[in-house]
Amino acid sequence: MSLNTFGHLFRVTTWGESHGPALGCTVDGCPPGVALSEADLQPWLDARKPGTSKFTTQRKEPDEVRILSGVFEGKTTGTPIQLMIENTDQRSKDYGDIAQSFRPGHADITYHQKYAHRDYRGGGRSSARETAARVAAGGVARAVLAQVLPGLRITGYMVQMGTKGIDRSRVDLGTLGDNPFWCPDPLAVPEWAAYLDDLRLNHNSVGAVIEVIAEGVPAGLGAPIYGKIDSDLASAMMSINAVKAVEIGDGMAAAMLTGVENADEIRMGPNGPEFLSNHAGGILGGISSGQPVVVRFAVKPTSSILTPRQTINARGEEVDLITKGRHDPCVGIRAVPVAEAMMACVLLDHWLLDRGQTGGARGVIGLKN
């Protein structure tokens, strides 16, 4: 990771501000010969797109992605893929308030402190609009993964909204598309809806916990010690706007386990090793074990709220600030497709990195050894 680039071999460099003419990313290091078109990318962007329910910002952006390079006659060429999304809904408005005042919980003050000069419109570079570029890049990663790891399945969902959790016994991932929250527990949905509606009407917002699971990840991905796949996942998820914590497997709860409980015991199955539990979240020593990779992260509540908060402006004057505009009462909702995209990028990156170093050769377990 270096400033605005992430990835080792599959490298994504994003650019663009919330209210500039466009935003996008360059995807470098993509394998050649992979079928790819805008139509492969657009559905992922549509899933992230705001304005689809009252629970997400009412900003209307078509978020149409264009491929400007790196694809020829429907297939990748191995050269950089430029993905651009034009910003069409740049409302002409008076930014007088936030141009000078620092919205609490936002990066306004730190961007001012670091750069002295900043694009304050809609948060500029620190806006969650940047994540549209990640989702587009994730779409490229998925197209490659579909070819090289056809058994892989990445699924993100919300497991907690504010103080409201789910009942894991009721989880049905097939119902994620049926509600505006990516909630996997159908019975929790109406409760969440009422809860969030209430917060919204009270000019408030709330945080969330998102879980992303990747099934079908082969053993052997990850590059210890500082290119561990869990380190890279932690970095990738923490880089998403508003994320304050990242867990792998049991995460923080691992602190309360004993060694006897935590040991994921191993038995020999017909197709190789089988673990009797997955406290580790599919990663041991920074390398994937073949079990599902499980990542969870916390998103703080949307900082833009209609309730006045105390702050200062650049002149050092103390002011009260209401953040008007079109905002998500739970920004965690839209983090779900973003997190899936980051998972896809990290997994492909490590798959390529492993192929580079080891050629994908694997230590045999069992008879042939």
Add this chain to the structure above:
Amino acid sequence: MSLNTFGHLFRVTTWGESHGPALGCTVDGCPPGVALSEADLQPWLDARKPGTSKFTTQRKEPDEVRILSGVFEGKTTGTPIQLMIENTDQRSKDYGDIAQSFRPGHADITYHQKYAHRDYRGGGRSSARETAARVAAGGVARAVLAQVLPGLRITGYMVQMGTKGIDRSRVDLGTLGDNPFWCPDPLAVPEWAAYLDDLRLNHNSVGAVIEVIAEGVPAGLGAPIYGKIDSDLASAMMSINAVKAVEIGDGMAAAMLTGVENADEIRMGPNGPEFLSNHAGGILGGISSGQPVVVRFAVKPTSSILTPRQTINARGEEVDLITKGRHDPCVGIRAVPVAEAMMACVLLDHWLLDRGQTGGARGVIGLKN
């Protein structure tokens, strides 16, 4: 981060295995002219050193660090600093068991799967002995920080051992050195001691939560979007052996807050902005705000326990395995100095990176603006 290197400008590359002749690291990009000697580094290694109480591994290693390059006449030269620690306590023993069998919770199986050929002695490269190199590198970072940011103070401590927490109202960081747990709550110490002793005698182990706080961090460190200081801290902490989760500020608990609660309101103090709370953990939009930087992480219980666990060996045979040897019942204890070292490295790295890009110029707040 790339394989065994971390950092952007202050780059640390570690090398070495648990039972090889030596281990160490190359610290590249260090500013020149900084006073440095082995005597500056050794105390940090001594703090991490095993064998100092019955609660850490009884392996006896002097862990004497030697500076092989990059320092001349007591000062850094700006060229790579090589730090080497010889392994002296490489007991001759029969590794028959673990040479072939995969210890549950360890990286044995994933290293085998990825590399086919591995140094199984003491976990080889995946051993926590690698962290000695980080602590040495952290010592270099601290020497530089003492010069460029004299007001900086980094403090790590354990806030939870297994199911036992602390009472935050009793925290006294001045007592950390008085107990073998880096526990900041003196009244919790005897309880923890009894708890851990009991686990140890029952051939068990337990996890922990560590907190590291950095006070005196200037505003403006961090490089959005993918070089965010919280992303880099997440990656750095997650790369420490046995870490399963990383939190910034309120961490996972941020998910349960409302926007009204979470907003760290700002007032104007005599020396600049003052925040009324620090839910953000000192970082907004990936950039430090001048508040204390607060990181917390969970360490899983030591996987090496004397209680037999089910596993398989490389021949695919199912076996029961006891991990003999000299092991920490709570490996989290020794993670404290390691986490402090990682914090020091990340902060210095970002301080240098920021100086490179912005020259350390800062947006003024207040009259002079």
Add this chain to the structure above:
Amino acid sequence: MSLNTFGHLFRVTTWGESHGPALGCTVDGCPPGVALSEADLQPWLDARKPGTSKFTTQRKEPDEVRILSGVFEGKTTGTPIQLMIENTDQRSKDYGDIAQSFRPGHADITYHQKYAHRDYRGGGRSSARETAARVAAGGVARAVLAQVLPGLRITGYMVQMGTKGIDRSRVDLGTLGDNPFWCPDPLAVPEWAAYLDDLRLNHNSVGAVIEVIAEGVPAGLGAPIYGKIDSDLASAMMSINAVKAVEIGDGMAAAMLTGVENADEIRMGPNGPEFLSNHAGGILGGISSGQPVVVRFAVKPTSSILTPRQTINARGEEVDLITKGRHDPCVGIRAVPVAEAMMACVLLDHWLLDRGQTGGARGVIGLKN
């Protein structure tokens, strides 16, 4: 350098193909607060633009650069600067010949061998059109350099066209704009014009030697051992299309010198050290000495010629190939602004890198200096 990115801190990632909808680059790591607009960049692109004389390709491209991000209210913000140039002159034509046949001297065959699938239109990614993005990035670098190193002057010119050299005693850099060759020797111009016209009419082309000199480079830029400023310049220039050799200072001729001759002796002048000669080209041990930095490189003749050459096609059939189209008889001409741009990027990158590591502190020579 990694695939399509160059630079350590001032990082440029280019993208785009010759006949795709657009090409461009992301400039990351730019200092904030620097005045920048399209008007600052366009003159550099105009200098490189084809179609301005009969000695360069007749392809008509306005090469208008747009800034899509990273600049707000006329100043850089420190976030990624996206520069885009649309390809407008994408003639609809039959590429039947070169779609399948490999033009000798071109990268057609190696792109085919490596990627299997390639954009053959106009050379795709390997086209010299990519250098427009470099020139735009160089314009950003120059805007920053003008602020941080106001005394710096970068000048590129052609010192040899084919077998025709210049008389160094007649060099007048003020005349570079008076001829279509960036030739610094006014008396050589008519000779070169006749020579090149003859080659062009004979369906041939010719190589060239370009020299770039940077005056006003401060001492202390460069990061030994593998980030030496001469290593980075060598890499930067060699990455320009058709370049086959790079020289620093005396270059290849240094091989024929004796140690007595080659020693650039040093005297003490009123403003510090003064060298009595500059065989070293301003770089000692990979670090700038304060003397002018002198780089020279050879460009091979344009490979696209109207004279038939023997080759094969993808079916393995032997064919004779004429490369029709609008081509430069001496592609070296247009390499001049590109080389200046690369020099600007490398110098700024090293200036930032040095500021990051050393803070720009310098060893004093003499009593006060």
Add this chain to the structure above:
Amino acid sequence: MSLNTFGHLFRVTTWGESHGPALGCTVDGCPPGVALSEADLQPWLDARKPGTSKFTTQRKEPDEVRILSGVFEGKTTGTPIQLMIENTDQRSKDYGDIAQSFRPGHADITYHQKYAHRDYRGGGRSSARETAARVAAGGVARAVLAQVLPGLRITGYMVQMGTKGIDRSRVDLGTLGDNPFWCPDPLAVPEWAAYLDDLRLNHNSVGAVIEVIAEGVPAGLGAPIYGKIDSDLASAMMSINAVKAVEIGDGMAAAMLTGVENADEIRMGPNGPEFLSNHAGGILGGISSGQPVVVRFAVKPTSSILTPRQTINARGEEVDLITKGRHDPCVGIRAVPVAEAMMACVLLDHWLLDRGQTGGARGVIGLKN
């Protein structure tokens, strides 16, 4: 490349000064399972070792390399390989002269200017002793290449010493070991010996041109645009001490060719494409073509000579300086094994990088090829 590291996937980080206790390197990203021992590396170091003839420095160093990590039971493990060479011949002597005075042609003054504080003993970090670490790393690369590209052959030799060239028609690479100059023209050897002896006795030195050829390089290595294999070779060779120019294929002479002459025409041979010439030096568009890769570079004369030269010291005083000590009259001689090592590292690095991105898939030419 970043400060003291080179390579994309096969990354080498060197450390150490001329008169420090040791020097060495970390080789990261090496494939696992490759047979490797000190005995595989020592011969390459012995070839570079000084003190073997009157034409190289009489400093006596055993240059014994030790493998401290990354190899277990005779095979690489895929973890970092630490290679250390102890400096044994650190003569105790008075450095009074050069501690303060800047030897012309050396990096003394630029290190002083950049870092203010430097290890002046024997040139410190800028000494050619650093190249021992590269040669060791190159030995690792060769061990891997022998396994993955068994047909590859890398050969370096001197084609010009000062004003004395070779007769290419007499070249016999089998005779390289028969003379102290790596001269491939047996009839030139006595002439060179007399020439160099004369220079040496006259307290002088001279430059050289080295050529390195790699036969058996597969087509498809190289990563345009900024990871071109020729860019990386240029950077790698230019980073060797005293190198002032790098040529690929025809190099500077390409400037004098016409397009008709320069086109390497292609015919179809029994095993695929065959080129009728190799002006390109085996690289087209930054990607290897399957032809021999040909690199040539110029080494300036040894700057340490017994003839007094004018210079200044750190106090700004003008002095005359003789560089006593044990020096090579033609430092180019010892650059030959270094250049071979760099070639090996770059080729392996690109082979791994290509395997990562493309999986080594290749575009077919002809019906089946």
